[in-house]
Amino acid sequence: MRLINCETGKLEWFFVSQTVKPPPYAILSHTWDGDTEVTYQDYVDFLAGQGKQPQKNWTKVEKSIVVTLNSKERLKYIWIDTCCIDKSNTSELSEAINSMFKWYARAEVCYAQIADFESEFVPTNEMPGYGSNNNWALGHQTYEMPLVPANPQLTETAKDRLRGCRWFTRGWTLQELIAPLTVEFFDGNWIHFGNRNELGDLLTSVTRIDKRIFESPGTAHQERDIMSILSKMTIAKKMSWAQNRQTAKTEDIAYSLLGIFGVNMAMTYGEENKAFIRLQKEILAQYNDLSIFAWTANPTGNYGIVPKFRGILAHSPAEFANAGSFEPSRNAIANPDFTLTNNGLKISAQVRNIPSSKYLFLSLNCYDKSEGQHNIQGITLQLIGFNKYKRTNPSCLAIKLNSWPLQPKKEFFISSDDTDADTEHLDRSENQSFMFDLKRLEYYEKMRVSHEMAWDDSTAMFNTHGLSTFNACIWFRTRGRANEKVTEYLVACGTIVSSQDGPWLSIVEPHHPVYKAAMDENWDQMGVLGRRAGKTAHSAASEDVDATMSIWVPYDGKDIYQQKSGLRNSASMVKETGTKVFRIWIEAELVNLADGCDMCNMFCSQQ
Known part of the structure; x- marks a missing residue:
């Protein structure tokens, strides 16, 4: 020097x-x-x-x-x-x-x-x-x-x-x-x-x-x-100090923050706002402080509109204007791993379902000191592709409620794209979805799903994302006490194959070929067999919008001394009016086989 x-x-x-x-x-x-x-x-x-x-x-x-x-x-x-x-x-x-x-x-x-x-x-x-x-x-x-x-x-x-x-x-x-x-x-x-x-x-x-x-x-x-x-101090707090700062060159607002965050960058005058994006990437490479995502979007464009979706990174320090009192929560020491890839932010974390919505809540493990330590800040995400989410409602942060259901830890991606390129297909893809009603779980429980990247746990929905061919399934099992018999079964569904066909539904037991194809992850074969064995809910040539089928499985969970008891498990698919969303109900009814069987449309285990 x-x-x-x-x-x-x-x-x-x-x-x-x-x-x-x-x-x-x-x-x-x-x-x-x-x-x-x-x-x-x-x-x-x-x-x-x-x-x-x-x-x-x-x-x-x-x-x-x-x-x-x-x-x-x-x-x-x-x-x-x-x-x-x-x-x-x-x-x-x-x-x-x-x-x-x-x-x-x-x-x-x-x-x-x-x-x-x-x-x-x-x-x-x-x-x-x-x-x-x-x-x-x-x-x-x-x-x-x-x-x-x-x-x-x-x-x-x-x-x-x-x-x-x-x-x-x-x-x-x-x-x-x-x-x-x-x-x-x-x-x-x-x-x-x-x-x-x-x-x-x-x-x-x-x-x-x-x-x-x-x-x-x-x-x-x-x-x-x-x-x-x-x-x-949180990254969000330090960013907020620069909220009203100005520089002669756009790039310098990022370059002037290098020392505060302890990072280095090459100077590239002419890149304008990209310099601030590069700064955030350098910070992401060195710290796992989730508060870097605790920004709120400012209105943009001629009409002062905040878009419905935004990429995961902020546009400028001005978007951290409300983060000056953000402190790390006690959970910040266990922040999840994340890294920025060409597919967005790759993160392994737990998210919460926001009830009665299609959104998920991701905690940023920081709180607003002015509101108290319980005021944990987070962002809302929406599924936009296979295992890929995008930040929605970017003009505000969400506050964690412990009553919101917490999903198991999983690895997923959050889009870093600020354009609409990765969300333009959402209307189309959401209209080709299979939504499961899982509220009647007295006798059975969901075990796992076939395509986790297409499954939105917050809405219990398979989202096909515009694919012309999509076959998926959910494994269920009956509930029982520790010494009671537990039986598995499968509910499979798939998209339209041709203009003469409709989405299909099938419910089968473990010995069925559809079940075996699913266990082998041969989804095309499962689709062929499932369509043949199952029911079609809707086609272009028919206004029939309802498909129901059932199977009987052994069950002794109600009374272990009632040796001839069983469950009639039914799956019904109904097309929601004005959409291509197909809602699937799963129900189970306790039956006594000693009274005989009159279920004419049942796939009976004795067949």
Whole structure:
């Protein structure tokens, strides 16, 4: 890194690594003022004897040097971004941006000049640490820095003016406030009006940054400490600090956050909003903090509309505006594994069914501190493809209710596509679905399903997703006590094969060929046999919309001494009016075979 030698005015280069440190130095934080900033080339030209560019703001550079020389640390060097980075060198610029947080963290002190603020302090000669020998010349100009009393107090009027200053809205100054060991504030006249600790409450109210950042003690190991403090805060909270920040280039809003999240990225100016997407991907690669998904979509487009679906990643820090009080829950330590793939976010997690809806709830294991630890935040998902979901209702987060049924842990994908490309087929696919009514489970229970990727447990539905041929099944078993006989059976269904056919339904016992084909996962064969053995619910040539068939299975769960008892298990398929959703009811009725059998349409086990 380059530093300005405040005694000679020259630029000096220092090799910096994890083990090799530069000499003690101060660092400047400020807002740029267009083309008036003194660039690296301007400074090099000046050192070469070409003089100062008249339109440049040399005063800022010179007064920064004066403050450094007269500091209580008696520092010799200062780093100023405009002068010390050769921005015409792409590789140097990239390295500087990736290293900048560390450079601010390693500085002995950061001088933050708020150019559009006047503190109204009257200079005196009482401030220790700023002696009278504070003259310095760069070229032929000399400056004497104004001195102010120690521990100054801003008036409420001054505080109100300070809140509106540009320094608090710039993207780069966020890390410059957070990273340094200490920050000393100067107004537009270079009058010192306080440090970060003294102004902590005011800074928190203006920036919404967690006050723990400002309360951290200054030590020689501040760089390590600040990263430790940041690691205890949710990604969503840290993103919220940048919600109102602005940068001259769109990409810089992402690049200015690299150090706060401890990640590195190549600089690719021209990618615009993709830079923020890349930032999130880098964060995902290093942390398993689910709060990175705790954003809420802002209205977009000419009509201010929030789309029904969104990809899993946020568009900008502004979408984390409501996450400033999010803290990790106790379950965050056991966050599930996830990784971003070309098929979306691959995650292994448990989800909850949201009753009376087609949505699932995914907990993000963080809570809103303002509402209490029970206020666990999450997002809602909807099945859009085989084992693939997409975030729905993106303009809000959901709150977990423990009464919602919790599904077993499973691996699935969440779409990262912000377009409608992966959801355009939903209307078509939902109209070719088999929905099971599983409310009458007194005598039987569901064991497993054949196509978990097409099964939506929240709605008990097989979603064919527009496939022309789809055959699936559910295995059931009768309920019984530990010493009672348990019997399995299968309910299979499938889509239309031709315009003359309708969806079919079949219920069979384990010895049936349909059952055997299902156990072999030969779904085409199961479809052929199931259509032949089962019932068709609807076809183009018929308005018949109902199909029912039954089987008898042994059962002694009602009375173990009633040796001739059994269950008549019936499956019925009905087409829902105006759709191609086929609802399937499964029912079981206890029968006594000693009374005879009059079930004319039964597949009896004795046949």
